[in-house]
Amino acid sequence: MIRSRWCSKFFLAGVMLAALAFAACDSSTDGDASDDIATREQKIDIEDAYGGFNTADEAPAFNDPYLINHYNADGNLAIVDNVDTTRVDRRRPRFLMITWGNLRDDSLVSASTDWTGGLCAENGVIRAVRTIRFERNDHLEPRTSRECVQWVSHTQPDFDGVIVALFKTTDCDSLTDPAVIDTLCEGPPLSLTFKTGPLTITFSEDELAGLHRVIPVDDAGNAVAFNVIQGRPDICRQGFLAGQWRPAPERQDNGVQGFFRGQWVSESGMHRGHLRGVYGVNRHDEHVFFGKWIVEDGRFHGLLIGRYGVADRTRGGENGWFEGVWVSRNLAAAGGLRGVWGTGDDSKEGGFFRGAWRQRCYH
Numbered sequence: 001m002i003r004s005r006w007c008s009k010f011f012l013a014g015v016m017l018a019a020l021a022f023a024a025c026d027s028s029t030d031g032d033a034s035d036d037i038a039t040r041e042q043k044i045d046i047e048d049a050y051g052g053f054n055t056a057d058e059a060p061a062f063n064d065p066y067l068i069n070h071y072n073a074d075g076n077l078a079i080v081d082n083v084d085t086t087r088v089d090r091r092r093p094r095f096l097m098i099t100w101g102n103l104r105d106d107s108l109v110s111a112s113t114d115w116t117g118g119l120c121a122e123n124g125v126i127r128a129v130r131t132i133r134f135e136r137n138d139h140l141e142p143r144t145s146r147e148c149v150q151w152v153s154h155t156q157p158d159f160d161g162v163i164v165a166l167f168k169t170t171d172c173d174s175l176t177d178p179a180v181i182d183t184l185c186e187g188p189p190l191s192l193t194f195k196t197g198p199l200t201i202t203f204s205e206d207e208l209a210g211l212h213r214v215i216p217v218d219d220a221g222n223a224v225a226f227n228v229i230q231g232r233p234d235i236c237r238q239g240f241l242a243g244q245w246r247p248a249p250e251r252q253d254n255g256v257q258g259f260f261r262g263q264w265v266s267e268s269g270m271h272r273g274h275l276r277g278v279y280g281v282n283r284h285d286e287h288v289f290f291g292k293w294i295v296e297d298g299r300f301h302g303l304l305i306g307r308y309g310v311a312d313r314t315r316g317g318e319n320g321w322f323e324g325v326w327v328s329r330n331l332a333a334a335g336g337l338r339g340v341w342g343t344g345d346d347s348k349e350g351g352f353f354r355g356a357w358r359q360r361c362y363h
Contacts, residue, residue, distance in 0.1 A: 034330045037303075046255045046280045050303050051290020053277075055329045060298045061274050064261060071243060071263035073271035073296060076163070081128040083146045088125050088167035089185070093231040094208060095267040097163050097240045098194065098224065099132060101155030103214070103352040104317060104344030105244075106221035109157055113222055117196030118150035124190045125167045130269035132161030155222070163240070163269040165231075166192065168205075199224050212340050212355060214319065225354045227339065229267060236361040239266040241275070245341035246351035256280040260341070260353055264293055273301060279308055279322075293326060302326035302334055308341070317343035322355065335359040 038055045045052035061067040098119070102109045118141075119126060125146045131138070134153070138160055141150040153160045172185035190205040198217040203226075211228040229238055243262010261276035277291020291304035306324015313319070323338035339355015 037331065038329070044254065044256060044278055046278065046282050046288055046290065048290075050305065050327075051278060051288075053290060053292045053303055055300050055303065057300050058292070058294050058298045060294075060296060062261075062276055062294070062298075064274075064276065066244070067261055067263070067274050067276070071261075071274065075263070076130045076132050076265065076269045076271070077134065078130050078269070079128045079140065081143070083125060083127045083143060085125055085127065085146075085167055087170055087172070089170050089187075090167065091231070092168070094166040095129070095163065095229050095231060095240075096166060096192075097132075097161065097227040097242070097269070097354070099159050099161030099242070099354065100153070100196070100198075100222070100224040101159030102157055102221055103159050103223050103225060103354075104221050104342055105157065105350045105352070106344050107157075107350070109220050109222070111220065112154050112156045113198060113220075115153040115155060115160065115196045115198065116151065117153075117194075118148050119162070119164065120148040120193050120195065121166060122147070122191045122193070123169050123188045124192065125169060127165040127167070128162065129165055130163040132163065132269070133158065134160055161225075165268075166190075166208075194224065194226075198222060212321075212338065214340050214342060214354070221344070223342075225340070225352075227354050227356055229356045229358070231267070236359045237266070238356065238358040239264070239272065240269070241265075241337060241339055241353065241355040241357055243275070243353055244351050245279075245343065245353040247343055252280070254280075255282055258343070258351075260289070260291065262353065264357065271296060275304065277304055289322060289324065300329060302328060303331075304337065306337070311340075317345065317351070319343075322353070326357075333360055 040054050042054045043052045100115050126149050128149050138153045168190045170185040170187045191202055193202040208228050211226050214223050214225045216223045227240055245260045247258040256278045257280040259278055264272045264275055266272055273295040275291050275293045277289055279289035282288055287308050289306050289308050293302040295301050304326050306322055308320055308322040310318050310320040319342045321340055325336050326334055328334040335358055337357040339353055341353040344350025
C-alpha cells in the first residue's frame, strides 16, 4: 500500500528515478536519439533506457482482445449528478476511484459477493461522476442527501466501482477571494466513510492525501482499492490508471518477470487510451518497468519508465507499489505515475494494478 503526498509540480518519482528516467531527458535535445527511438524495431529489452519500446503509433488498444473486452471506452458510465455544491471549496476537490470485488480475477472465486452500501462524507459533499463496470442489477440509488452516495452492487469473478468528486464544506458562501478561503473559510476537518457488508472503513482528511491502498476483505480474494487525487487549480491534466499486472507464465531469459496492460483515464473517468508494458530485474538488480501509452485511436503519447517493489505476499499472490515517469515523443519528461499492484492465480487474466498519473507543469 502507498500513502504519500505528491510534489506540487511533479512526482517524487522524478527525484527517485533521476538516474533511470532522466537519462532519457538528457537525450531530449538529441534529434538522432529521438529519431532512432521512433524508427527502431520494437523488442523487449529491460537493459535499454526505454525497455526496447519505440515511439511509433500502434493499432487501437494495441489490437489486444483483453484490453478491447475489459478496458474499453464504454466500461465506465458517466453520471449526471446535480448535487448542491454551495458552501464548498470548489478549488480543491478530491477525485476518488474506488473499486471492489475480485480485483485479481482469481479463478477460485465462484460465490457472489453483495457490496450494496455507500460512501458518506462528514463535513463534505460527494458528487457521483461515473460507475465502473456496473451491470445487470447494479445501480446507484436515488440521492437522499448531498453527503452520501448509495449503490446496489454484486460481484463474482470481476469487480465494480465508482469515481466521485469530494468537496470539503466551508464556512463561507463566496469563494472568490483565495486569501479569505484559506484563513476564514476552512471549516471543520473532512472525513469519508466507505460502508458495505464486506468492509467498513473511515479515512480522515490527512489520510485521503495521495491515498493508494488495497484492502483485502476475505480469503476468497475479494478486496477494495482506494485511489485518490487532489484537484488542481492549474490546467495541468491528471487522472487514473487501472488494469492487469501479471507474472510471466514461465521464466524469461531476458530478466522480464511479468507484464501489465490497462486503461488510462481522466480524473473524471473519461477514457484516454491504453498502456501496456513489462516489469523485471535488470543487471543492476533494480526492479524496473517500461511501457507505452497510446490514445484511443492508437497514436503514441508516451514511453513509461519506472521502478516497482514488493510490499508483501499473501495467499492470493504478491502485492506491491510502482512509481515512474513518462516521456514524450521527443524524449522529454512529460509527467509521472504511481500506484499499487497485486498478482493473481490466473497466469492469463489474473492480477491488477490501480494508480494515478499527473502531467508535468513547467510554470
